[in-house]
Amino acid sequence: MNFLSERMNRVGPSMIMDLLKTAAGGGFTSFASGLPDPAMFPAADLATAADRELSSSPAGALQYGAAEGYAPLREWIAEHLKTRGLKATVDHILVTNGSQQALDLAARLLIDAGDLVAVETPTYLAALQTFDSYEARYLPFSRAGTDPDETSLAQALGQSAKSIYLLPTHQNPSGLTWSEGARDAAAALIAKSRCTLIEDDAYFDLRYDGEPQIPVSARLDGAIYTGTFSKTIAPGLRVGYLCASPDLVAKLSCLKQITDLTTGSLTQRIVHRFVTDFDYSAHIASVCDTYRRRRDTMLRALKQSMPAGVSWTHPLGGMFLWLTLPEGQDADALLKEAMQHKIIFVPGQSFHPDGGGTNALRLNFVSEPSHRITAGIELLASLIRDQIGRESHTAGELGA
Numbered sequence: 001m002n003f004l005s006e007r008m009n010r011v012g013p014s015m016i017m018d019l020l021k022t023a024a025g026g027g028f029t030s031f032a033s034g035l036p037d038p039a040m041f042p043a044a045d046l047a048t049a050a051d052r053e054l055s056s057s058p059a060g061a062l063q064y065g066a067a068e069g070y071a072p073l074r075e076w077i078a079e080h081l082k083t084r085g086l087k088a089t090v091d092h093i094l095v096t097n098g099s100q101q102a103l104d105l106a107a108r109l110l111i112d113a114g115d116l117v118a119v120e121t122p123t124y125l126a127a128l129q130t131f132d133s134y135e136a137r138y139l140p141f142s143r144a145g146t147d148p149d150e151t152s153l154a155q156a157l158g159q160s161a162k163s164i165y166l167l168p169t170h171q172n173p174s175g176l177t178w179s180e181g182a183r184d185a186a187a188a189l190i191a192k193s194r195c196t197l198i199e200d201d202a203y204f205d206l207r208y209d210g211e212p213q214i215p216v217s218a219r220l221d222g223a224i225y226t227g228t229f230s231k232t233i234a235p236g237l238r239v240g241y242l243c244a245s246p247d248l249v250a251k252l253s254c255l256k257q258i259t260d261l262t263t264g265s266l267t268q269r270i271v272h273r274f275v276t277d278f279d280y281s282a283h284i285a286s287v288c289d290t291y292r293r294r295r296d297t298m299l300r301a302l303k304q305s306m307p308a309g310v311s312w313t314h315p316l317g318g319m320f321l322w323l324t325l326p327e328g329q330d331a332d333a334l335l336k337e338a339m340q341h342k343i344i345f346v347p348g349q350s351f352h353p354d355g356g357g358t359n360a361l362r363l364n365f366v367s368e369p370s371h372r373i374t375a376g377i378e379l380l381a382s383l384i385r386d387q388i389g390r391e392s393h394t395a396g397e398l399g400a
């Protein structure tokens with residue numbers, strides 16, 4: 001199709017979407033999705049919030065709104081972000097159509113074809129797809145334990161990275177959270193490098209243990225920080241936001257107008273009503289209670305059933321953990337086998353721009369109820385055991 005733009009050579013269907021379509025066929029235990037549990041959606045309160053908005057301000061709720069977003073919601077977000085240590089006023093906030101749009105706008109603002117973007121490996125697949133669509137090239141940096149490897153990060157930044165994309169809290173896909181020290185070190189390196197930080201904090205509020213960590217963006221000037229109500233309220237509302245300096249917000253707002261004029265007025269007002277008229281903190285606490293239990297169920301099942309040589313992360317929050325098979329094992333082959341047994345997950349390679357992660361997989365621990373998590377992990381463990389057994393048998397035969 002030679003009439004398509006160059007960038008389309010780098011844009012393709014998402015493996016996760018394909019897997020979700022398969023799972024929608026029914027009967028699957030899905031550890032693949034990034035979907036919150038719909039039982040956690042505060043549907044009745046959202047209906048009340050919608051009703052209040054439509055009765056009290058029908059024109060405002062149904063009319064086009066300002067490109068920057070509904071001012072009372074922007075003010076609320078700015079106050080909320082101050083509790084995370086960010087210096088935010090209403091002028092720092094742009095409401096977006098989900099935080100995915102915030103990432104897209106940030107990428108469009110910063111990336112020309114061929115520009116270098118530093119990214120942790122593994123990292124959020126849909127961010128890579130966004131950067132791909134602007135024809136970015138990558139400077140991947142690796143991890144040492146739960147923190148980034150400082151030498152690898154410094155090397156990536158030293159190679160003329162124009163931007164850096166970070167997800168230091170409850171990362172998708174690994175579930176890992178950087179320490180305070182690692183955040184300080186990264187902020188210092190980024191400040192020296194003069195590249196622009198895009199920090200994705202989609203999972204900040206889904207914290208199950210310990211104290212929240214201050215974002216890297218709070219430690220330096222000029223960052224673009226993104227957040228969302230998708231994980232705590234409901235993704236179908238499509239309300240996210242970014243926080244950046246007012247001059248960047250003005251530019252990003254121009255890009256947003258080109259894309260979609262504005263985020264839906266009604267959904268922004270529903271979110272604003274919900275966070276102000278209802279007890280948002282109590283709602284988050286109840287979501288966290290349920291997800292913490294499911295995380296613990298998955299961790300317990302993994303500990304009880306996984307064979308030696310398999311390791312996994314212990315997330316402090318978020319929705320995912322990262323499982324690593326022994327070297328040489330193939331997560332794609334495991335997925336094919338698992339699908340025969342109606343289990344799906346996402347193989348690790350999709351989260352690596354550099355072809356790594358072939359022996360790793362991302363497991364979502366929030367979407368399935370506890371009994372299905374336990375049964376699914378036990379089955380997965382037996383498939384992994386079989387795969388390892390087959391491989392070592394083959395290796396033995398080859399060596400004989």
Ligand SMILES: Cc1ncc(COP(=O)(O)O)c(C=O)c1O
Nearest residue numbers: 034098099100172202228230240
């Ligand atoms: C790390 C991360 N960032 C951003 C998003 C985008 O979410 P939304 O557009 O619903 O805010 C997701 C969704 O799964 C995510 O996992």
